[in-house]
Amino acid sequence: MRQPIPIGITDFNELRTDGYYYVDKSMLIADIVRSGAKVILLPRPRRFGKTMNLSMLYYFFNDAGENSASLFEDLAVNGQADAMEHCAAYPTVFLTLKDLKSTGFPDFEIAVADLLSDLFIAHEKTILQANPRGLEKQKVRQIMDGAAPTASLESSLKLLMKLLHRATGKQVMVLIDEYDTPIHAGYKYGWYREIIGFMRNFLSGALKDNTDLKKGVLTGILRVAKESIFSGLNNLRVRTILDHEFSNHFGFTDTEVQRLLSDYQLEDRLAEVRCWYNGYRFGPHTVYNPWSIMQYTTDARFPGTTAEPYWVNTSDNQMIHDLIVDKRSIKREELEALLRGDPIRKELETNIIMDRMFGTTVWSLLTLSGYLKPENLKMDTGRFYGDLVIPNLEVRTFFDKTVQDWLREQTDGDGLKPLFDALIAEDMDRLSVYFAELVKGVLSYHDTAGEEPERVYHAFMLGLLVDLRGAYRVLSNREAGYGRYDVIMIPTDKTATGFVFEFKKIGEGDPAQTAADALQQIIDRDYATALRQEGVTKIRAIGVAVEGKRTHIASGLLT
Helix, strand or coil: CCCCCCCCCCCHHHHHHCCCCCCCCCHHHHHHHHCCCCEEEEECCCCCCHHHHHHHHHHHHECCCCCCHHHHCCCHHHHCHHHHCCCCCECEEEEECCCCCCCCHHHHHHHHHHHHHHHHHHCHHHHHHCCCCHHHHHHHHHHHCCCCCHHHHHCHHHHHHHHHHHHHCCCEEEEEECCCHHHHHHHHHCCHHHHHHHHHHHHHHHHCCCCCEEEEEEEECCCECCCCCCCCCCCEEECCCCCCCCCCCCCEEHHHHHHHHHHCCCHHHHHHHHHHHCCEEECCEEEECHHHHHHHHHHCCCCCCCCCCCHHHCCCCHHHHHHHHCCCCCCHHHHHHHHCCCCEEEEECCCECCCCCCCHHHHHHHHHCCCCEEEEEEEECCEEEEEEECCCHHHHHHHHHHHHHHHHHHHCCCCCHHHHHHHHCCCHHHHHHHHHHHHHHHCCHHHHCCCCHHHHHHHHHHHHHHHHECCEEEEECCEECCEECCEEEEECCCCCCEEEEEEEECCCCCHHHHHHHHHHHHHHCCCCHHHHCCCCCCEEEEEEEEECCEEEEEEEEEC
């Protein structure tokens, strides 16, 4: 009987005790033990195993565990003698902030008070052994009752560590999962300054120059800029996805995925899995999204199941969505390059200042959050530079949908249907009218002015055609025949019509002649080769002349 796939299981003890399938990441423990850093921050994208890994660390280090060693008997860390010396050796605090997504700071204070109350109650026996007195006793009671003032909440973790150290005579391991979730909420809902102030006091009190601390390990999505939250924390070691250290402990490697698929007799699905879920770059490793792999492996047992976007449908993508469609953040030609699969070289910062979300910060956010993959990473004068690309088909669906949503917002949702109907019906007169009307309503003159307006129309057309994915495969700016076509549409049904688009700037020429020239370029350079190679026999070429908000279309069937 195959082991069940752990969908939604984040408790390491439950996973191991109940016999779920486990991809061994226990060497993270050895690397934590061997690291000379007192505090380690490991930012990773959502759903890449952060909570499970911290839960694993908790059950390993926690001195209150009765069967800690047995959970690791057949794992890689069990063969590391220096690491095993630390098994069940320390009082351990494990705190996850992943549910602190309040819309306002007062609600956050209530939620964090409840969370800290539960934490203190979980350690109540040891706290009582420390014999807290006077103000300590008063603060403990207030925190357990959920009635502590803000200042006591901010110092609560430091107080708990002090009491655990006193009671056991051993320094404390501190594990904080998703430390930046409330910071994202503060940014999203307008209480960013308040949450930054709270988190600065909460973390620095516990982690800075604290003799009660053995080690601290934090996870999150981003490293919030040092001057904003980690001020003065000079014992902090940050290892993002751009770094090599700890890089293979989050996400699944190709070897691990091949083994998993083999265990479930799904070896024939490897090519599909690679296209959809591989491609994330963590240090020197190319890794898969574990959440999507687990979901896919579960679903693939049923006949007719195909890959789908699991990860991008579970994360809170609204901020990323808004940044992509904001012209101040990403230029249209940059988005176009990403959509056609071309890399764009950018500087990457590892510190994120969320209330300054423009320029290099945007590209860093997209990369560190997993929406873009950094290739050819280089460091120059202390700064990272990389070629950024969309990592895989799953994330590509998010970019496609984002462009589609933006166009729908601009066209009241239903404005695209007449254009699509005219295109599929090959009614070029109606297509010309609808395309011209859509351009007037959606594109500003500023967008389409300049030396190369055809590039804007090119990106615009790609966005329009997102709605036709499924019936058509849309490719852009690739070599075919004797040049590079702008856009082709390959029908899923090879008996249907395929389309080739070429865009040209009108300039001082006649719009009709410019469109005719674009049409002739398709013919002369034999762009239709790309469609014929796919088995498409009926092909329509469409030349589009553009400038400002003026457009003209010429079309013809190719034999």
